[in-house]
Amino acid sequence: MxxxxxxxxxxxxxxxxxxxxxxxxxxxxxxxxxxxxxxGGDCLNFGCVPSKALLAAGHKAHETSEAEFGVAGHDPAPDYAAAKDHVQAVIEEIAPVDxxxxxxxxxxxxxxxxxxxxxxxxxxxxxxxxxxxxxxxxxxxxxFVPPIPGLDTVPHHTNETIFDLRERPEHLIIIGGGPIGMEMAQAHRRLGSRVTVLEGAKAMGKDDPEAAALVLEHLRAEGIEIVEGATASNISGSDGAIIVETEDGPSFTGTHLLVAVGRxxxxxxxxxxxxxxxxxxxxxxxxxxxxxxxxxxxxxxxxxxxxxxxxxxxxxxxxxxxxxxxGLPAKARTDHIPWATYTSPELAQVGMTEAEAREAHGDKLFVARAEFEHNDRAIATGQKAGFVKVMVVKGKPVGATIVGPQAGELIQLWSMAIANKLKMSAVANMVAPYPTLGEINKRAASAYFTPKLFDSPLVKRVVGIVQGFGRP
Known part of the structure; x- marks a missing residue:
């Protein structure tokens, strides 16, 4: 020793x-x-990196299959094993850094x-x-692998093993409707699997309900079966024929099982x-x-x-x-910590949700909002679904929710604003290049000032006086 x-x-x-x-x-x-x-830990080997790589493969397949902008779509015939090769290649490229x-x-x-x-x-x-x-x-x-009766005797995957799977699941059942479950559901659906998600409570239940509903609507439109209020009570069967029974509900049979209920x-x-x-x-x-x-x-x-x-x-x-x-004092904060779920559309959050802000601040809260359907870049690229809403108290953002294209990128501006205690005017004064999705953040900031400027009798009176002095 x-x-x-x-x-x-x-x-x-x-x-x-x-x-x-x-x-x-x-x-x-x-x-x-x-x-x-x-x-490199979980993120490099079993989490963030491989999941985003697999999502990218699924996105490519989905994009190829869609007919839009005058370009015909076609059957992408995704190769699941090749997609996993891409995942492994991404891990290997990043690994030397760690x-x-x-x-x-x-x-x-x-x-x-x-x-x-x-x-x-x-x-x-x-x-x-x-x-x-x-x-x-x-x-x-x-x-976390929950103590569901029968689970210990049935072949199943977690995020630590799903990326080693080489043969595409014919029908993947996912227990857990949180971020991991939803990302893996969309990736596998776009790569050709039938997917059923079983969630004991509300799918994406920790996110803003309005934003989560938009994501779930899109996932269901792609053919993903999402069953809420479905708590798994017993699991049986064998590889290729796995049966998940739910409390006071139906049973579901699939070829593969992924457990994604937390950490x-x-x-x-x-x-x-x-x-x-x-x-x-x-x-x-x-x-x-x-x-x-x-x-x-x-x-x-x-x-x-x-x-x-x-x-x-x-x-x-x-x-x-x-x-x-x-030897310097330092404290960790949480109010400026952003997070994102990388489905399509993406969902990102920083600080308080609208519900949390209303409970904490009541009538002092102003919710500034902007829709992607009014963003010219989103219109040009056909990505109009989604919105930004910013929770504002006394002129400062205390939270922001974004659902839509590149939400994980767009949320960073609000994280910076909250981290540095900036006012909404700092974002409103920003000049964003046109046309970009980033303009939507400026539009949301401007929405905070709109009633103060355009609906104010005092502002109109001052403008009238100034204009009166300027008459010939």
């Missing part, structure tokens, strides 16, 4: 852990990075073993004991009790600065118990670097 002394020990080489390790070592700290599975070799080149001591605490100041990884001044838990999360944080193998670190099923208990009950130990990303997004893990890394390396 060897002992290694270091400044910072990072447990987990996903987005958050890699960001901490890269930032700290390049600013002069000694860093040990532990990873017992794949460098590789052991790159981080060792930066000066990080990488140990490819799982880490577990053996004291408040020590972690064991294989044959190594690491003593560090600070520890960062960045172990992420894994697919479980990876804390169970860390022996956190030995480190004096409190935790629960949501993750490590942290304060506003992401520090645990053991002041030497921080947690970032999914395991910190908040939003489970890759970009949040990267944001958390920036937050904890300040106190760990410079």
């Amino acid at each position: 060897s002992t290694i002394e270091t400044d910072i020990c990072v447990i987990g080489a996903g987005s958050g852990g890699l960001s901490v390790a890269a930032g700290a070592v390049q600013m002069g700290a000694k860093v040990v990075l532990l990873e017992g599975h794949l460098m 590789s052991q070799e790159r981080f060792e080149g930066l000066g990080v001591h990488v140990i490819r073993e799982f880490g577990r605490f053996i004291s408040e100041t020590e972690v064991q990884a294989g044959e190594h004991v690491i003593k560090a001044r600070r520890f960062v838990i960045a172990t992420g999360s894994r697919p 479980a944080v990876n804390v169970d193998k860390l022996d956190l009790e030995k480190a004096g670190v409190d935790y629960d099923r949501k993750g490590v208990t942290v304060d506003a600065g992401l520090r645990s009950t053991n002041k030497r130990v921080y947690a970032v990303g999914d395991v910190a118990g908040g939003f489970q997004f890759t970009h949040v893990a990267g944001y958390h890394a920036g937050v904890i670097i300040r106190p760990m390396l410079f």
Whole structure:
């Protein structure tokens, strides 16, 4: 058993852990990075990257099949295995950025073993004991597999295995109507599978209801069967003939099953009790600065118990670097964190939804809105479905919802505005190139000022007086 002394020990080489390790070592700290599975974590290997690559393949097939703009559509005859080759090629192209070799080149001591605490100041990884001044838990999360009777005896997939599947499912049943379930539903439908989504409550239930309804309408129009209020009660059958029974409802039979009902944080193998670190099923208990009950130990990303997004893990890394390396105070915020579901149309959100804002601010809330059908670029490209609505309080945005083309790109402006506490005038004063989808954000900002300018008797009176002085 060897002992290694270091400044910072990072447990987990996903987005958050890699960001901490890269930032700290390049600013002069000694860093040990532990990873017992794949460098790059869930996002690179099983999550964001492969799902968006598969969605891109499905989009290409769908685009080819549509007849529009004077161009005839045709049967795209998608090759499912070739689409998976594309997925793997994308992972392989990005992987070097997250590789052991790159981080060792930066000066990080990488140990490819799982880490577990053996004291408040020590972690064991294989044959190594690491003593560090600070520890960062960045172990992420894994697919949650619910205790549905029969599930453990029936072949099924999660996001960790679905991308290894080479033969196109004839009929894919998906349990779970959240972002993962809906993205995989559309990707597989566009690649030629029949798809049924079973959701125990409301599909896309965490999103703005109006925006979610538009997405669901489009998914159903593509032939995806979405059954809400359908809680799976029993699963039986075998590979190629899987039966999902629902509570007080019908049974559904498909060839393949994907379970996409949420995530479980990876804390169970860390022996956190030995480190004096409190935790629960949501993750490590942290304060506003992401520090645990053991002041030497921080947690970032999914395991910190908040939003489970890759970009949040990267944001958390920036937050904890300040106190760990410079002794400066820093707190994590959530009000400016955006997220997106990459279906077509896309749905993106930052800050409060309309319902949340109404509950919090009541009559002080103004909802500024703009429709894609009035955006010239959307008209030209035939992508008119969707809208932007911005929740405004005292002249400042507190939330924004976008459903429509490139919503994940367009939401970034509102994230910046909220992060920097900008007023709506900052967006209204922006000059957007014409014609772009980005003009819709400026139109939404302008909608906030419209009643103040065009419906105001005072404004009209002032204009009349000024014009009167100018008469010949």
